[in-house]
Amino acid sequence: MIGNMGSDDHFNYTAMGDEVNVAARLEQANKAYGTGILISKETCELVRRNFAVRELDECVVKGRRNAVLVYELLNRGGLDEERAEGVRMFELGLDHYRNHLWQKAIDVLEQARENLHGDSSSDLFIYRCKQFIQFPPAEDWDGYVRDSSVTSVTRVNQLTPPEDLRKESFQSGVDPKEVIQLGKRA
DSSP: OEEEEEOSSOEEEEEOSHHHHHHHHHHHHHHHHTOSOEEEHHHHHHHTTTEEEEEEEEEEETTOSSOEEEEEEEEESOOOHHHHHHHHHHHHHHHHHHTTOHHHHHHHHHHHHHHTTSOHHHHHHHHHHHHHHHSOOOTTEEEEEEOSSEEEOSSOOOOOOOHHHHHHHHHSOOOGGGTOEEEEOO
16 A cells, blocks of 8 residues: 555655565565565566566565565676576575585585675575584474574574674584574474
8 A cells, every 4th residue: 555644634655565564574684685685576576577686585574474485686687697607506505405405505505606706695595504514403393594583484594693603603613593593393
């Protein structure tokens, strides 16, 4: 719904509704993924002909029960061959990640990161995979990763941690369950 909202004394021109809520939550999630513009599947279908996009994650955003397939808006038009290859590698790494093939995902995501000239989203998924190798999820894990801003459906639970936290958790043997919370199947 878009229009003037309020009373006779005070009103604002605003937008309201589920898609507006999803867009606002995805805007907040950009920081966690190191991206500039995140869009939902519905928006992706509208812009895909004119913009390069990549599938990024599947999240449950605050205020919504069902997962939202999340894409990153990359560029108007196409991508140069090197970046296009990086996106293909990222999506292959994401597929390995979703299938719990942690080391395969790491190997492919490292290639994606190189082709994309440093990529925070690849770094995030590499970090998640390393956490799962070191601390495998329980058999009754529901596949949801919960964080204060986003609940990721795709397998791990910490959004982008600071660089020093990444190093600490691997070098000092800190249990990531102190940092992240994995869901259990009901």
